[in-house]
Amino acid sequence: EAGVVQSPRYKIIEKKQPVAFWCNPISGHNTLYWYGQNLGQGPELLIRYENEEAVDDSQLPKDRFSAERLKGVDSTLKIQPAELGDSAVYLCASSISRGKLFFGSGTQLSVL
Amino acid sequence: KNEVEQSPQNLTAQEGEFITINCSYSVGISALHWLQQHPGGGIVSLFMLSSGKKKHGRLIATINIQEKHSSLHITASHPRDSAVYICAVYTGTASKLTFGTGTRLQVTL
Numbered sequence: 001e002a003g004v005v006q007s008p009r010y011k012i013i014e015k016k017q018p019v020a021f022w023c024n025p026i027s028g029h030n031t032l033y034w035y036g037q038n039l040g041q042g043p044e045l046l047i048r049y050e051n052e053e054a055v056d057d058s059q060l061p062k063d064r065f066s067a068e069r070l071k072g073v074d075s076t077l078k079i080q081p082a083e084l085g086d087s088a089v090y091l092c093a094s095s096i097s098r099g100k101l102f103f104g105s106g107t108q109l110s111v112l
Numbered sequence: 113k114n115e116v117e118q119s120p121q122n123l124t125a126q127e128g129e130f131i132t133i134n135c136s137y138s139v140g141i142s143a144l145h146w147l148q149q150h151p152g153g154g155i156v157s158l159f160m161l162s163s164g165k166k167k168h169g170r171l172i173a174t175i176n177i178q179e180k181h182s183s184l185h186i187t188a189s190h191p192r193d194s195a196v197y198i199c200a201v202y203t204g205t206a207s208k209l210t211f212g213t214g215t216r217l218q219v220t221l
Protein backbone atom coordinates (compact mmCIF):
# COMPACT_ATOMS: atom_id res chain seq x y z
CA GLU A 1 0.00 0.00 0.00
CA ALA A 2 1.35 3.43 -0.90
CA GLY A 3 2.20 5.78 1.92
CA VAL A 4 1.50 9.49 2.10
CA VAL A 5 2.65 11.02 -1.17
CA GLN A 6 3.82 14.60 -1.40
CA SER A 7 5.01 16.64 -4.33
CA PRO A 8 7.16 18.34 -5.26
CA ARG A 9 10.08 17.09 -3.19
CA TYR A 10 11.96 20.36 -3.57
CA LYS A 11 10.91 23.83 -4.66
CA ILE A 12 12.99 26.94 -5.14
CA ILE A 13 11.21 30.21 -5.83
CA GLU A 14 11.83 33.91 -5.60
CA LYS A 15 10.09 35.93 -2.93
CA LYS A 16 6.65 37.26 -3.78
CA GLN A 17 6.03 34.28 -6.09
CA PRO A 18 3.20 31.83 -5.41
CA VAL A 19 3.84 28.18 -4.60
CA ALA A 20 1.66 25.14 -4.07
CA PHE A 21 2.25 21.77 -2.44
CA TRP A 22 0.20 18.66 -2.98
CA CYS A 23 -0.52 15.76 -0.65
CA ASN A 24 -2.23 12.44 -1.26
CA PRO A 25 -2.91 10.71 2.07
CA ILE A 26 -3.21 7.00 2.69
CA SER A 27 -6.49 5.66 1.40
CA GLY A 28 -9.13 5.65 4.11
CA HIS A 29 -7.36 8.12 6.38
CA ASN A 30 -9.90 10.75 7.35
CA THR A 31 -7.51 13.05 9.20
CA LEU A 32 -4.91 15.07 7.29
CA TYR A 33 -2.34 17.43 8.71
CA TRP A 34 -0.04 20.03 7.19
CA TYR A 35 3.02 20.90 9.25
CA GLY A 36 5.82 23.38 8.75
CA GLN A 37 9.26 22.48 10.06
CA ASN A 38 12.19 24.83 10.35
CA LEU A 39 15.72 23.50 10.52
CA GLY A 40 16.53 22.06 13.93
CA GLN A 41 13.00 22.43 15.24
CA GLY A 42 10.00 20.16 15.62
CA PRO A 43 7.05 20.27 13.23
CA GLU A 44 4.43 22.93 13.84
CA LEU A 45 0.83 22.39 12.84
CA LEU A 46 -0.51 24.63 10.11
CA ILE A 47 -3.87 23.04 9.52
CA ARG A 48 -5.75 19.83 10.34
CA TYR A 49 -8.60 18.37 8.34
CA GLU A 50 -11.22 15.88 9.43
CA ASN A 51 -12.48 14.64 6.06
CA GLU A 52 -13.03 17.82 4.04
CA GLU A 53 -13.50 20.11 7.04
CA ALA A 54 -10.63 22.24 8.36
CA VAL A 55 -11.05 21.74 12.11
CA ASP A 56 -7.90 23.48 13.30
CA ASP A 57 -6.31 26.26 11.25
CA SER A 58 -5.45 28.55 14.13
CA GLN A 59 -1.73 28.50 13.26
CA LEU A 60 -2.18 29.08 9.54
CA PRO A 61 -1.08 32.58 8.44
CA LYS A 62 -4.25 33.24 6.53
CA ASP A 63 -3.06 36.41 4.88
CA ARG A 64 -0.78 34.40 2.62
CA PHE A 65 -1.42 30.71 3.26
CA SER A 66 -4.45 28.77 2.11
CA ALA A 67 -5.34 25.11 1.97
CA GLU A 68 -8.07 22.93 0.63
CA ARG A 69 -9.03 19.29 0.79
CA LEU A 70 -11.57 18.64 -1.88
CA LYS A 71 -13.73 15.54 -1.43
CA GLY A 72 -11.85 14.76 1.76
CA VAL A 73 -8.94 13.07 0.00
CA ASP A 74 -6.07 15.00 -1.63
CA SER A 75 -5.01 18.31 -0.21
CA THR A 76 -3.20 21.37 -1.51
CA LEU A 77 -1.34 23.97 0.54
CA LYS A 78 -0.65 27.29 -1.15
CA ILE A 79 1.47 30.29 -0.27
CA GLN A 80 0.89 33.55 -2.09
CA PRO A 81 3.02 35.59 -2.03
CA ALA A 82 5.96 33.69 -0.53
CA GLU A 83 8.32 35.46 1.84
CA LEU A 84 11.92 34.64 2.78
CA GLY A 85 10.78 33.39 6.18
CA ASP A 86 8.58 30.75 4.57
CA SER A 87 11.64 28.67 3.71
CA ALA A 88 11.05 25.39 5.53
CA VAL A 89 10.05 21.78 5.04
CA TYR A 90 6.31 21.34 4.63
CA LEU A 91 5.11 17.98 5.84
CA CYS A 92 1.81 16.28 5.22
CA ALA A 93 0.60 13.51 7.50
CA SER A 94 -2.52 11.40 7.71
CA SER A 95 -4.19 9.11 10.20
CA ILE A 96 -7.45 7.41 11.00
CA SER A 97 -8.81 9.87 13.56
CA ARG A 98 -6.29 9.88 16.46
CA GLY A 99 -4.52 6.76 15.35
CA LYS A 100 -0.95 6.19 14.25
CA LEU A 101 0.44 9.00 12.12
CA PHE A 102 1.96 8.47 8.71
CA PHE A 103 4.09 11.22 7.24
CA GLY A 104 4.99 12.06 3.69
CA SER A 105 8.59 12.78 2.71
CA GLY A 106 7.95 16.51 2.79
CA THR A 107 8.50 19.40 0.41
CA GLN A 108 11.61 21.46 1.04
CA LEU A 109 10.88 25.06 0.09
CA SER A 110 13.60 27.62 -0.47
CA VAL A 111 12.53 31.22 -0.99
CA LEU A 112 15.28 33.38 -2.48
CA LYS B 113 8.26 26.14 29.42
CA ASN B 114 7.33 23.80 26.58
CA GLU B 115 4.48 21.39 27.18
CA VAL B 116 6.71 18.57 25.91
CA GLU B 117 10.33 18.41 26.99
CA GLN B 118 12.91 15.95 25.72
CA SER B 119 16.31 15.04 27.06
CA PRO B 120 19.01 14.95 26.11
CA GLN B 121 18.92 17.36 23.19
CA ASN B 122 21.97 15.75 21.64
CA LEU B 123 23.39 12.31 22.23
CA THR B 124 26.47 10.59 20.87
CA ALA B 125 26.94 6.89 21.45
CA GLN B 126 29.23 4.14 20.24
CA GLU B 127 27.87 1.22 18.29
CA GLY B 128 26.42 -1.39 20.60
CA GLU B 129 25.56 0.94 23.45
CA PHE B 130 22.17 0.98 25.15
CA ILE B 131 20.48 4.33 24.58
CA THR B 132 17.68 6.04 26.47
CA ILE B 133 15.82 9.16 25.33
CA ASN B 134 13.38 10.77 27.73
CA CYS B 135 10.19 12.72 27.22
CA SER B 136 8.28 14.60 29.91
CA TYR B 137 5.02 16.43 29.39
CA SER B 138 3.02 18.79 31.54
CA VAL B 139 -0.50 18.32 30.18
CA GLY B 140 -3.05 15.55 30.19
CA ILE B 141 -2.67 13.34 27.17
CA SER B 142 -4.58 10.59 25.45
CA ALA B 143 -1.62 9.07 23.62
CA LEU B 144 2.06 9.63 22.90
CA HIS B 145 4.04 9.12 19.70
CA TRP B 146 7.71 8.42 19.26
CA LEU B 147 8.85 9.54 15.81
CA GLN B 148 12.12 9.15 13.93
CA GLN B 149 13.45 11.62 11.39
CA HIS B 150 16.59 10.98 9.35
CA PRO B 151 18.51 13.96 7.92
CA GLY B 152 16.74 15.19 4.83
CA GLY B 153 14.11 12.53 5.24
CA GLY B 154 10.53 12.28 6.24
CA ILE B 155 9.21 11.30 9.64
CA VAL B 156 8.42 7.73 10.59
CA SER B 157 6.16 6.86 13.47
CA LEU B 158 7.92 4.30 15.68
CA PHE B 159 5.36 3.85 18.43
CA MET B 160 2.04 5.15 19.56
CA LEU B 161 1.24 4.30 23.17
CA SER B 162 -1.09 5.32 25.93
CA SER B 163 0.05 2.97 28.69
CA GLY B 164 2.67 0.40 29.54
CA LYS B 165 5.35 -0.71 27.16
CA LYS B 166 5.80 -1.57 23.51
CA LYS B 167 8.67 -3.33 21.77
CA HIS B 168 9.64 -3.50 18.13
CA GLY B 169 12.94 -5.09 17.26
CA ARG B 170 15.68 -3.26 19.15
CA LEU B 171 13.37 -0.42 20.13
CA ILE B 172 11.38 -0.28 23.37
CA ALA B 173 9.02 2.49 24.42
CA THR B 174 7.56 2.91 27.88
CA ILE B 175 5.14 5.39 29.35
CA ASN B 176 4.16 6.27 32.92
CA ILE B 177 0.93 8.25 32.78
CA GLN B 178 1.02 9.17 36.50
CA GLU B 179 4.52 10.60 36.23
CA LYS B 180 3.85 12.11 32.77
CA HIS B 181 6.99 10.57 31.39
CA SER B 182 7.97 8.32 28.53
CA SER B 183 11.25 6.77 27.48
CA LEU B 184 12.53 5.38 24.21
CA HIS B 185 15.25 2.77 24.52
CA ILE B 186 17.48 1.47 21.76
CA THR B 187 19.37 -1.73 22.49
CA ALA B 188 22.58 -2.64 20.64
CA SER B 189 22.66 0.72 18.87
CA HIS B 190 23.90 0.91 15.29
CA PRO B 191 25.03 3.83 13.10
CA ARG B 192 21.83 3.53 11.09
CA ASP B 193 19.94 4.53 14.24
CA SER B 194 21.46 8.01 13.85
CA ALA B 195 18.50 10.33 13.49
CA VAL B 196 16.38 12.84 15.35
CA TYR B 197 13.88 11.23 17.71
CA ILE B 198 10.79 13.25 18.45
CA CYS B 199 8.20 12.76 21.16
CA ALA B 200 4.69 14.04 20.40
CA VAL B 201 1.54 13.92 22.52
CA TYR B 202 -2.14 14.05 21.77
CA THR B 203 -3.69 16.52 24.18
CA GLY B 204 -7.30 16.88 25.18
CA THR B 205 -10.10 15.59 23.07
CA ALA B 206 -8.89 17.11 19.82
CA SER B 207 -6.55 15.37 17.44
CA LYS B 208 -3.90 17.96 18.15
CA LEU B 209 -0.31 16.83 18.46
CA THR B 210 2.19 18.79 20.48
CA PHE B 211 5.79 18.02 19.54
CA GLY B 212 8.95 18.02 21.57
CA THR B 213 12.02 19.65 20.07
CA GLY B 214 13.67 16.32 19.39
CA THR B 215 16.80 14.46 20.43
CA ARG B 216 19.58 14.27 17.88
CA LEU B 217 21.29 10.88 18.13
CA GLN B 218 24.62 10.09 16.53
CA VAL B 219 25.88 6.52 16.75
CA THR B 220 29.50 6.05 15.78
CA LEU B 221 31.49 2.95 14.92
